[in-house]
Amino acid sequence: MEWSIxxxxxxxxxxxxxxxxxxxxxxxxxxxxxxxxxxxxxxYGPRWLGWIIQAYIEVIxxxxxxxxxxxxxxxxxxxxxxxxxLPAGLLGLTIYGSPYFAEIFxxxxxxxxxxxxxxxxxxxxxxxxxxxxxxxxxxxxxxxPALVNFSIILTKETVILSIITVxxxxxxxxRMSTETFRYLEANLVLALFFWALVETISRxxxxxxxxxxxxxxxxx
Amino acid sequence: MQASAVDIRKxxxxxxxxxxLKDVDLAIPPGKVxxxxxxxxxxxxxxxxxxNFLEEYDSGEIRIDGQLIGYEAPGRKMSGRKLREMRRSIxxxxxxxxxxxxxxxxxxxxxxxxxxxxxxxxxxxARAAEALAKVGLADKMGxxxxxxxxxxxxxxxxxxxxAMEPRLMLFDEPTSALDPELVGEVLNVMKTLxxxxxxxxxxxxxxxxxxxxxxxxAFMEKGELVGVDSPGRILHHPEDPRxxxxxxxxxxxxxx
Ligand SMILES: Nc1ncnc2c1ncn2[C@@H]1O[C@H](COP(=O)(O)OP(=O)(O)OP(=O)(O)O)[C@@H](O)[C@H]1O
Ligand SMILES: [Mg+2]
Numbered sequence: 001m002e003w004s005i006x007x008x009x010x011x012x013x014x015x016x017x018x019x020x021x022x023x024x025x026x027x028x029x030x031x032x033x034x035x036x037x038x039x040x041x042x043x044y045g046p047r048w049l050g051w052i053i054q055a056y057i058e059v060i061x062x063x064x065x066x067x068x069x070x071x072x073x074x075x076x077x078x079x080x081x082x083x084x085x086l087p088a089g090l091l092g093l094t095i096y097g098s099p100y101f102a103e104i105f106x107x108x109x110x111x112x113x114x115x116x117x118x119x120x121x122x123x124x125x126x127x128x129x130x131x132x133x134x135x136x137x138x139x140x141x142x143x144x145p146a147l148v149n150f151s152i153i154l155t156k157e158t159v160i161l162s163i164i165t166v167x168x169x170x171x172x173x174x175r176m177s178t179e180t181f182r183y184l185e186a187n188l189v190l191a192l193f194f195w196a197l198v199e200t201i202s203r204x205x206x207x208x209x210x211x212x213x214x215x216x217x218x219x220x
Numbered sequence: 221m222q223a224s225a226v227d228i229r230k231x232x233x234x235x236x237x238x239x240x241l242k243d244v245d246l247a248i249p250p251g252k253v254x255x256x257x258x259x260x261x262x263x264x265x266x267x268x269x270x271x272n273f274l275e276e277y278d279s280g281e282i283r284i285d286g287q288l289i290g291y292e293a294p295g296r297k298m299s300g301r302k303l304r305e306m307r308r309s310i311x312x313x314x315x316x317x318x319x320x321x322x323x324x325x326x327x328x329x330x331x332x333x334x335x336x337x338x339x340x341x342x343x344x345x346a347r348a349a350e351a352l353a354k355v356g357l358a359d360k361m362g363x364x365x366x367x368x369x370x371x372x373x374x375x376x377x378x379x380x381x382x383a384m385e386p387r388l389m390l391f392d393e394p395t396s397a398l399d400p401e402l403v404g405e406v407l408n409v410m411k412t413l414x415x416x417x418x419x420x421x422x423x424x425x426x427x428x429x430x431x432x433x434x435x436x437x438a439f440m441e442k443g444e445l446v447g448v449d450s451p452g453r454i455l456h457h458p459e460d461p462r463x464x465x466x467x468x469x470x471x472x473x474x475x476x
Contacts (some may be wrong), residue, residue: 115318116273119377122385123332124308127300133335137322215364216321 002182004190009176016172017193023086023158023168023193024197027093028151035101040131043108057099064155065096073164089161089168096157100150108143109135141212148205152198169193223286225250225388225419226271231280233266233443241265241277242443247398248388252429255430255451264423267440268390271421272310273303280360284310284388301326308336311381315389315393317373318364325352325376326361329383351383352376355409371402375409382413389413390423427470431455439463 006013068220076083083091088098108131112135119129140147159170169190177186222280226248233241240263248254256264269275271282273290282289289306292298298306319328329348329433333339339347350359357415365373374394381389391410395403407429414420414433416457430437437454441462448453458464 018404025295079320115314118311119314119318119320121378122272122274122312123311123381124304124306124336125332126304126336129335133331134320138320141322187284195278216366 002185004040005176005180005182005185006149009172009180012172013169013176013189013193016167016169019086019102019166020155020158020193021166021197023078023089023093023111023166025091025156025159027097027158028154030090030094031097031154032101032147032151034098035103036105037096038102039043039105042102043109044127053102057102060095060099065092066163068092068096069160069164072197079141085161085166087143088164092161093154093157097150101147104146104150105139107146108139108141112138112140117129141216144205144209144212148209152201155194155197222314223250224248224283225285226421227281227283227286228267228271229281229283231267231270231277231282232455233263233270233275233277240443241270244280244412244440245444246445246448248419249435250419251424252435252451253414253433254421255422255434255437256421256440257425257427257430257437257454257466258446262440263443265392266439267445268392268421268423271388271390272307272312273298274312281308304336308384309387310391311384311386313374313377313381313389313391313394315349315396317365317370317377317397319373319376319380321365324362324364325357325368325372325379328365328376329380332380332384348379348383351379354382354412355379369402370398371405374398374406378409378413382418388419388421391420391424393423393425395424427455427467439466441466 038057039051042050045053048168069089072081072092072095073085073088076088116134116138117130125133141219158168160175161168162171165171171184173190177183180186224247226246226282228244228246228248231244232239244263244267246254246267256268259266266275269276269287271289276290276413279294281294284306285344287306288298290298290303320331323331326348328343329351330344333344333347334341337344349358349361352358355378357372357375357379360368360372365376368376394410398406403426407426410420410422410429411433422429422434429456432451434451436448437451438448439454439458439460439462446462447458447460452462455467458467
């Protein structure tokens with residue numbers, strides 16, 4: 001192995017990693033937000049809206065991210081949607097993640113005991129307040145492990161953004177390997193960065209989970 | 221005669237094809253305790269839940285202090301805002317407590333005061349603390365429900381309802397989910413409330429409570445209201461064979 005090439009490519013790799021983390025964070029936040037809106041519309045919206053949403057979920061979940069990204073980036077301009085690589089990548093990640101997040105929120109909401117919602121209705125609480133004060137906090141708690149899990153899956157989908165030239169880690173690694181033929185070193189670096197990222201996310205996730213469920217678990 | 225706090229007239233309720241309430245008529249006198257008894261599946265909870273419109277009735281009328289609940293006029297639904305306004309003055313206590321597990325006891329009681337009554341947080345907490353003291357939980361205000369016994373949880377639930385200063389309280393088997401040794405503390409709080417002149421409708425299997433605290437007892441079977449009378453007459457000298465049968469089974473099951 002030849003690690004001296006890292007001196008030359010190190011800064012680019014680090015920059016790539018930064019872009020990867022940025023894409024992951026924003027993609028996760030936007031995807032979760034869209035997923036939450038979808039889940040709430042499914043729960044409270046009219047039935048016809050539910051059908052449209054169901055179709056959206058089926059389509060997005062039924063196609064590879066790669067294909068979605070191609071359609072968005074190369075097909076978008078045909079309908080007037082001209083985006084740079086990074087915004088296109090973020091939009092793609094958001095759309096790709098949203099149906100999974102929506103399903104996670106939906107099952108989280110279903111885990112909230114109906115009686116606790118009825119108790120709020122019985123004192124005259126308005127539905128939006130019930131969502132904010134009861135449904136969301138309790139639904140999020142049951143959804144948290146699945147949310148963390150899917151956001152970890154999402155870290156690895158970010159590598160696909162390299163094919164539309166988003167300068168993230170995979171993109172930099174490919175460049176380094178084609179220029180130096182150091183495929184093994186390049187991909188080891190890639191693996192190492194991802195391992196660090198995933199490990200951090202799951203640790204933070206577990207700690208967060210422990211903190212917010214502290215009061216909900218019955219003393220035995 | 222005094223006007224009723226709740227007036228139930230010819231109420232019918234269907235679950236799909238199943239006829240759950242059949243032409244139910246019942247007058248709840250103000251300041252009195254009405255107990256609803258009857259076999260499992262007879263429609264007691266359904267009737268109780270129709271009173272605050274958690275369950276929609278299909279025909280007939282339910283009036284709270286003269287005001288129709290759930291409908292603007294027969295067949296025309298009431299607006300959500302108006303329904304919520306009416307519910308503010310009707311407290312409800314559930315068999316499963318239904319406390320919000322992410323809030324402390326104080327938080328549970330203060331929640332409605334802040335979000336529904338629009339009180340400031342400080343004012344709400346002061347009133348919530350008062351309500352909790354009233355049910356004997358002044359020292360448990362900071363506990364989350366998971367750190368309270370069943371009896372304590374149910375008392376928090378009662379405090380949550382009375383803090384809203386309701387005119388009427390509905391109880392759906394408030395002690396059925398409790399270990400036997402915890403039943404007393406909840407019944408005592410309810411007795412105090414009754415002594416203060418709260419109008420109460422209580423679905424219960426506690427015949428002792430019905431006998432000693434109720435001013436009237438209503439017996440339901442198969443969706444029908446079979447009889448309403450003083451506890452003495454319903455529980456000790458029932459005329460209807462259906463009530464006799466129910467009480468016989470009750471006594472057999474509870475003797476050893
Ligand atoms: N949501 C529902 N859908 C269909 N049927 C229902 C529903 N809720 C209640 N029922 C039926 O209506 C009938 C009356 O139910 P209800 O819960 O009012 O009885 P209850 O007298 O409170 O019984 P229990 O003493 O067991 O609580 C039962 O036969 C029940 O199966
Ligand atoms: Mg019941």
